[in-house]
Amino acid sequence: xxxxxxxxxxxxxxxxxxxxxxxxxxxxxxxxxxxxxxxxxxxxxxxxxxxxxxxxxxxxxxxxxxxxxxxxxxxxxxxxxxxxxxxxxxxxxxxxxxxxxxxxxxxxxxxxxxxxxxxxxxxxxxxxxxxxxxxxxxxxxxxxxxxxxxxxxxxxxxxxxxxxxxxxxxxxxxxxxxxxxxxxxxxxxxxxxxxxxxxxxxxxxxxxxxxxxxxxxxxxxxxxxxxxxxxxxxxxxxxxxxxxxxxxxxxxxxxxxxxxxxxxxxxxxxxxxxxxxxxxxxxxxxxxxxxxxxxxxxxxxxxxxxxxxxxxxxxxxxxxxxxxxxxxxxxxxxxxxxxxxxxxxxxxxxxxxxxxxxxxxxxxxxxxxxxxxxxxxxxxxxxxxxxxxxxxxxxxxxxxxxxxxxxxxxxxxxxxxxxxxxxxxxxxxxxxxx
Amino acid sequence: xxxxxxxxxxxxxxxxxxxxxxxxxxxxxxxxxxxxxxxxxxxxxxxxxxxxxxxxxxxxxxxxxxxxxxxxxxxxxxxxxxxxxxxxxxxxxxxxxxxxxxxxxxxxxxxxxxxxxxxxxxxxxxxxxxxxxxxxxxxxxxxxxxxxxxxxxxxxxxxxxxxxxxxxxxxxxxxxxxxxxxxxxxxxxxxxxxxxxxxxxxxxxxxxxxxxxxxxxxxxxxxxxxxxxxxxxxxxxxxxxxxxxxxxxxxxxxxxxxxxxxxxxxxxxxxxxxxxxxxxxxxxxxxxxxxxxxxxxxxxxxxxxxxxxxxxxxxxxxxxxxxxxxxxxxxxxxxxxxxxxxxxxxxxxxxxxxxxxxxxxxxxxxxxxxxxxxxxxxxxxxxxxxxxxxxxxxxxxxxxxxxxxxxxxxxxxxxxxxxxxxxxx
Numbered sequence: 100x101x102x103x104x105x106x107x108x109x110x111x112x113x114x115x116x117x118x119x120x121x122x123x124x125x126x127x128x129x130x131x132x133x134x135x136x137x138x139x140x141x142x143x144x145x146x147x148x149x150x151x152x153x154x155x156x157x158x159x160x161x162x163x164x165x166x167x168x169x170x171x172x173x174x175x176x177x178x179x180x181x182x183x184x185x186x187x188x189x190x191x192x193x194x195x196x197x198x199x200x201x202x203x204x205x206x207x208x209x210x211x212x213x214x215x216x217x218x219x220x221x222x223x224x225x226x227x228x229x230x231x232x233x234x235x236x237x238x239x240x241x242x243x244x245x246x247x248x249x250x251x252x253x254x255x256x257x258x259x260x261x262x263x264x265x266x267x268x269x270x271x272x273x274x275x276x277x278x279x280x281x282x283x284x285x286x287x288x289x290x291x292x293x294x295x296x297x298x299x300x301x302x303x304x305x306x307x308x309x310x311x312x313x314x315x316x317x318x319x320x321x322x323x324x325x326x327x328x329x330x331x332x333x334x335x336x337x338x339x340x341x342x343x344x345x346x347x348x349x350x351x352x353x354x355x356x357x358x359x360x361x362x363x364x365x366x367x368x369x370x371x372x373x374x375x376x377x378x379x380x381x382x383x384x385x386x387x388x389x390x391x392x393x394x395x396x397x398x399x400x401x402x403x404x405x406x407x408x409x410x411x412x413x414x415x416x417x418x419x420x421x422x423x424x425x426x427x428x429x430x431x432x433x434x435x436x437x438x439x440x441x442x443x444x445x446x447x448x449x450x451x452x453x454x455x456x457x458x459x460x461x462x463x464x465x466x467x468x469x470x471x472x473x474x475x476x477x478x479x480x481x482x483x484x485x486x487x488x489x490x491x492x493x494x495x496x497x498x499x500x501x502x503x504x505x506x507x508x509x510x511x512x513x514x515x516x517x518x519x520x521x522x523x524x525x526x527x528x529x530x531x532x533x
Numbered sequence: 534x535x536x537x538x539x540x541x542x543x544x545x546x547x548x549x550x551x552x553x554x555x556x557x558x559x560x561x562x563x564x565x566x567x568x569x570x571x572x573x574x575x576x577x578x579x580x581x582x583x584x585x586x587x588x589x590x591x592x593x594x595x596x597x598x599x600x601x602x603x604x605x606x607x608x609x610x611x612x613x614x615x616x617x618x619x620x621x622x623x624x625x626x627x628x629x630x631x632x633x634x635x636x637x638x639x640x641x642x643x644x645x646x647x648x649x650x651x652x653x654x655x656x657x658x659x660x661x662x663x664x665x666x667x668x669x670x671x672x673x674x675x676x677x678x679x680x681x682x683x684x685x686x687x688x689x690x691x692x693x694x695x696x697x698x699x700x701x702x703x704x705x706x707x708x709x710x711x712x713x714x715x716x717x718x719x720x721x722x723x724x725x726x727x728x729x730x731x732x733x734x735x736x737x738x739x740x741x742x743x744x745x746x747x748x749x750x751x752x753x754x755x756x757x758x759x760x761x762x763x764x765x766x767x768x769x770x771x772x773x774x775x776x777x778x779x780x781x782x783x784x785x786x787x788x789x790x791x792x793x794x795x796x797x798x799x800x801x802x803x804x805x806x807x808x809x810x811x812x813x814x815x816x817x818x819x820x821x822x823x824x825x826x827x828x829x830x831x832x833x834x835x836x837x838x839x840x841x842x843x844x845x846x847x848x849x850x851x852x853x854x855x856x857x858x859x860x861x862x863x864x865x866x867x868x869x870x871x872x873x874x875x876x877x878x879x880x881x882x883x884x885x886x887x888x889x890x891x892x893x894x895x896x897x898x899x900x901x902x903x904x905x906x907x908x909x910x911x912x913x914x915x916x917x918x919x920x921x922x923x924x925x926x927x928x929x930x931x932x933x934x935x936x937x938x939x940x941x942x943x944x945x946x947x948x949x950x951x952x953x954x955x956x957x958x
Contacts, residue, residue, distance in 0.1 A: 130553030185819035188887030236831030352783040465604025
């Protein structure tokens with residue numbers, strides 16, 4: 100078992116890669132009563148074209164299948180896995196993102212029993228045509244629920260505007276039509292390809308004895324048999340640099356317009372240290388230009404162009420990334436104009452200084468230290484960093500070493516208007532017969 | 534779990550020294566009777582005090598100062614609890630121990646003093662342009678609820694069953710009440726908060742109790758004020774037995790919200806039994822409603838119940854195919870009925886005990902949750918501990934739960950959906 104001590108944070112991380120390829124990380128936290136265990140596969144909604152395990156030809160599977168698979172993992176021949184977790188006082192959950200699927204539980208007692216339940220249910224698939232059909236109703240309701248959420252439609256509208264071919268533009272849950280095509284065979288094919296231990300990570304954080312937990316997981320895995328690991332081949336279309344649409348809008352039953360100004364990132368095919376530095380430089384750049392202490396924010400707030408829904412951030416995964424500035428607004432056109440001006444004018448001599456950089460990095464370090472109080476935050480973030488060959492605990496030193504020059508480069512990358520897009524959700528036009 | 538000190542009549546300090554967190558959490562909570570008008574004034578005041586003060590003219594200046602203090606968090610907030618409106622000021626700061634040669638904690642106390650005691654007044658009034666804009670912000674916050682169909686449906690349900698009652702009055706007031714707020718009212722309310730409102734101060738973190746007591750006393754000269762407010766919530770002003778209301782909006786899903794009344798409240802002896810009862814009915818993913826409405830019938834993505842114990846109300850919420858409303862109502866009715874008839878398994882009881890205790894124990898891993906839970910449970914017993922409460926659930930029996938279920942009465946069904954047939958795609 101490898102042991103890494105992070106002096107500044109006073110945290111020790113334990114790691115071992117098991118013979119079947121499974122990565123296990125354990126982070127004990129003093130003073131906490133609960134333990135959080137996550138079991139994640141590097142498989143999300145964007146993995147729609149790949150060569151199935153043991154085959155030679157690529158296939159394209161129906162949209163929404165990673166999320167559908169996540170739902171179906173909970174149902175077993177003997178019943179629902181939630182029942183088992185409840186008996187041992189564990190809250191269980193799962194979520195699917197663009198790039199990963201995570202199963203997790205948290206509990207204050209029976210942690211090893213619950214870990215066993217987690218490992219077993221994720222590693223023992225059980226799908227029948229009948230149970231697959233039944234799930235379509237539940238997921239159908241989930242899709243309709245999201246369809247009624249203007250903020251979700253706004254977010255996806257902005258992504259669809261940015262990406263022409265990359266599957267990040269496809270809704271994680273798919274559509275009612277696409278999930279209708281899903282069969283038990285599809286699920287098994289995706290399962291066997293992406294749920295091999297060598298494509299997965301277990302992360303344990305909280306009240307845990309690291310040696311005991313590591314031994315327990317090792318023993319469990321040694322008693323199970325898996326096929327020989329195989330490099331997974333996934334295929335992604337080449338995405339153009341420019342946005343697919345520079346402006347679109349959608350009418351919904353909302354009180355006032357909602358807008359997202361999106362900027363598509365280039366240079367996203369990176370990982371490890373390069374990704375960590377790029378991501379942090381972009382986040383700092385966005386904070387300087389659009390954060391709550393920026394001249395931009397002060398201006399649009401005082402003019403009443405934004406409200407408490409305002410947000411500005413940068414996010415990425417390998418292969419895609421974007422900056423989004425968004426708010427509910429009484430005047431989307433004016434707000435968009437202000438955002439454009441702000442981007443074009445940043446380069447003026449000396450607008451951002453070392454002092455600004457220091458302030459923003461301090462803020463981010465403080466945020467990070469606060470976040471380390473939250474076992475949920477650590478559990479949710481750690482695997483995301485790990486899947487991108489980064490370490491969550493490198494964030495503070497990387498921020499401390501961040502150079503103004505890197506931030507200025509990041510700012511420069513925001514300037515190309517061909518990578519900009521505007522998506523708005525607007526109220527229905529009143530036509531008098533309501 | 535907290536050490537208590539009475540700083541003055543009606544001003545209490547609760548401290549929980551712990552090495553569990555890398556930060557220190559501070560919370561001031563001022564309590565007053567909840568009315569629409571007062572809620573509106575207090576919501577606007579929170580925004581105005583947040584925006585500027587005598588030392589930091591703009592919010593950007595103030596935030597820059599917070600950023601320098603390692604992104605310290607400092608914000609006003611409003612909320613409600615039973616019959617009371619809670620005006621709060623919260624802060625979270627990195628503990629100096631994790632930084633070399635820094636005095637962040639003292640600086641945060643200075644800032645807390647500034648935002649409270651040094652408002653930016655011109656001729657004894659707040660700046661009019663700021664008041665106008667912050668009123669708009671609160672109005673927009675209230676209106677944004679319309680865009681969130683679940684919140685909207687719940688609010689409509691409450692307005693129908695408990696009009697002009699603390700259960701339905703928002704901690705932000707109403708659009709009309711906020712628009713009517715005057716500058717003079719804000720100034721007066723600020724004084725009321727400083728000198729008259731019952732106040733609880735909470736501190737959680739790696740602190741020295743004596744030092745922190747001194748810091749609080751020297752930074753915040755709060756004087757004596759009225760003692761505890763009564764916890765009584767007025768009775769329902771109208772009976773809406775078996776009410777039903779269907780409203781239409783442009784949407785795809787159907788939001789089915791059902792209200793039940795019960796004489797058992799947070800202050801009742803049987804409260805822990807009702808927590809178990811609600812848990813079995815719909816509080817968890819092993820509960821009857823989840824298992825039958827979602828898992829068995831596949832007719833919902835979410836379906837659960839919640840117990841608003843301060844108001845003696847239970848709500849069942851489900852997001853359903855709009856064409857299946859009648860079937861869903863029937864299924865939900867059946868779940869309660871079967872409990873009233875005593876169809877409760879040992880497994881369900883054990884699962885619910887485990888989940889309730891896990892939930893409460895887990896909450897102790899967050900400083901903010903420690904404050905919120907204690908702030909609530911101290912009303913019953915100032916020496917509240919998690920272990921004592923878990924013990925109360927452990928003795929609950931099937932018969933007690935069944936009897937409790939009989940004390941749950943269906944009162945109103947509210948259904949929000951798209952135009953007829955539109956949910957059917």
